[in-house]
Amino acid sequence: MGKGIVDLIPEIKNIKDEDLRQKVINVWEEAVTLGGWDVPDQIPFNPDLGPSPSLINHTRSVTRIALSFAEEYERDYGKCIDRDMLAAVAILHDVSKALEIEPGPEGPAKSELGKKVPHGIFGGYLAWKAGLPLDYIHLIITHTPRIAMLPSRLEGIILSYADLLDADSHFFRGKVRTIMERHKFEE
Numbered sequence: 618m619g620k621g622i623v624d625l626i627p628e629i630k631n632i633k634d635e636d637l638r639q640k641v642i643n644v645w646e647e648a649v650t651l652g653g654w655d656v657p658d659q660i661p662f663n664p665d666l667g668p669s670p671s672l673i674n675h676t677r678s679v680t681r682i683a684l685s686f687a688e689e690y691e692r693d694y695g696k697c698i699d700r701d702m703l704a705a706v707a708i709l710h711d712v713s714k715a716l717e718i719e720p721g722p723e724g725p726a727k728s729e730l731g732k733k734v735p736h737g738i739f740g741g742y743l744a745w746k747a748g749l750p751l752d753y754i755h756l757i758i759t760h761t762p763r764i765a766m767l768p769s770r771l772e773g774i775i776l777s778y779a780d781l782l783d784a785d786s787h788f789f790r791g792k793v794r795t796i797m798e799r800h801k802f803e804e
């Protein structure tokens with residue numbers, strides 16, 4: 618696989634619990650292998666935007682945004698966030714894209730799995746298979762507005778907004794329809 622997943626996503630080291638950290642690594646490794654990616658940083662965040670940003674860029678950015686916000690929020694309002702949980706679900710929130718997008722002769726494109734299984738579900742499944750607790754699976758699956766279920770924990774609210782912030786900044790700059798636009802002008 619070339620570079621290890623911890624080298625590609627050093628934010629994994631933020632997870633203090635060793636068992637949790639290893640499970641997060643296992644999920645990423647399995648997703649990349651199942652998706653048929655030899656070089657994980659070639660997985661795009663969104664094929665409509667081209668090769669950049671990569672899924673790894675987006676994952677790292679969302680994790681850092683979420684953890685920085687947690688730091689600021691707790692400084693002002695007191696301890697109320699499970700940082701290990703937040704880091705783990707941020708790192709895993711889009712791991713299913715390793716299977717929802719596939720490498721192809723004309724570049725990465727949406728896979729059959731991506732067309733038939735709603736975004737996030739397979740990440741939840743891989744996390745469940747790796748032995749992550751149900752709340753983590755819940756937060757991975759509910760991070761996306763495509764799933765009609767709200768996250769039941771503060772960590773899920775933070776993850777969802779961190780994700781939207783990074784994603785919409787890329788969509789806006791790439792002249793692709795933003796998630797904000799879809800919500801403000803529902804069709």
Ligand SMILES: [Fe+2]
Pocket residue numbers: 675679710711780784
């Ligand atoms: Fe995302």
